[in-house]
Amino acid sequence: MGVAEQYKNLRDEIDQVCIACGRAPQDVVLVAVSKTVGIAEVNLALEAGAKDFGENRSDELVKKHQACPSAQWHFIGNIQSRRIADIVPCAHLIHSVYKAEHLPKIQEAAQRAGKVQNILLEVNSGEEQKDGIQPDMAFDFAEAASRLNNVRLCGLMTMAPQGDLNEARRCFKALRLLRDEMASAGVVDSSVFRELSMGMTEDWRQAVEEGATLIRVGRAVFSSEFA
Numbered sequence: 001m002g003v004a005e006q007y008k009n010l011r012d013e014i015d016q017v018c019i020a021c022g023r024a025p026q027d028v029v030l031v032a033v034s035k036t037v038g039i040a041e042v043n044l045a046l047e048a049g050a051k052d053f054g055e056n057r058s059d060e061l062v063k064k065h066q067a068c069p070s071a072q073w074h075f076i077g078n079i080q081s082r083r084i085a086d087i088v089p090c091a092h093l094i095h096s097v098y099k100a101e102h103l104p105k106i107q108e109a110a111q112r113a114g115k116v117q118n119i120l121l122e123v124n125s126g127e128e129q130k131d132g133i134q135p136d137m138a139f140d141f142a143e144a145a146s147r148l149n150n151v152r153l154c155g156l157m158t159m160a161p162q163g164d165l166n167e168a169r170r171c172f173k174a175l176r177l178l179r180d181e182m183a184s185a186g187v188v189d190s191s192v193f194r195e196l197s198m199g200m201t202e203d204w205r206q207a208v209e210e211g212a213t214l215i216r217v218g219r220a221v222f223s224s225e226f227a
C-alpha cells in the first residue's frame, strides 16, 4: 500500500470515528506530518486529497513550502527565536508557541510579511514532556497575545504521554476544558479561539472523541509500518 492509499484509508477511518461519536467529519482537519519524508511523498498525499501538512523543523518547512505552495503548512516543532522570521512567511498555523517572549518576534515577522499569523498555545500535559506552558499560565499568555494586531490565538495544542491511551484521553479532555474555560473567562476572542490540536498516530481516535479539531498524524500516513 502506498502513501495515497494510506492517506485515503486514514481519512475514511477518521470520518467513521467522527460519525460514531456524533461529530461532523469536516470539523476534524488531518494534518499529515511529513517530517520524515521528502517532497515526492508530499506530492502523493496531495494528489490523494491531503491539503494540510506539518513540519517540525524550520529548514524543512521553508523547503517544502517552496516546493508545494498549494498545501497549507503547519509548524509543529520546537521554536527557535532566530528562526521565527523564516517560519512565519510559510506557516498557515504555528501549533507550538508557548514562550511569551516569542510573541513580539512573531508579531514583527507577521507585520513584515503583511499577514496575521494564526497560532496555537502549546500546553504541557505531563512531567515527561518538557515543552508547553503550565495550564495556570495560559491566561497571561492569552492576554499578551491579544495585544498584538498581527497575531491571532486560535486555540490550544498538546502532546499526550505515549503508551497509555486512558492517560492520553485524560490529557485531551483537560485541554478541551481549558479551552472552554479560557473562552468563557473572556481572555480570548471566543469566535476564533476554537481549535484543539491533539492526537497523533497512536492516540488520534481518543483525541477525536474528546473534541480535537486538528490531528497531527505522521506514521499512519507515511510509514510502511502502517500499510
Ligand SMILES: *Cc1c(COP(=O)(O)O)cnc(C)c1O
Binding pocket: 033, 035, 056, 076, 077, 159, 200, 201, 202, 216, 217, 218, 219, 220
Ligand atoms: C512527529 C510529530 C507528530 C506525528 O507523530 P506520529 O506518531 O508519526 O503520528 C505529531 N506532533 C508532533 C509535535 C510531532 O513532532
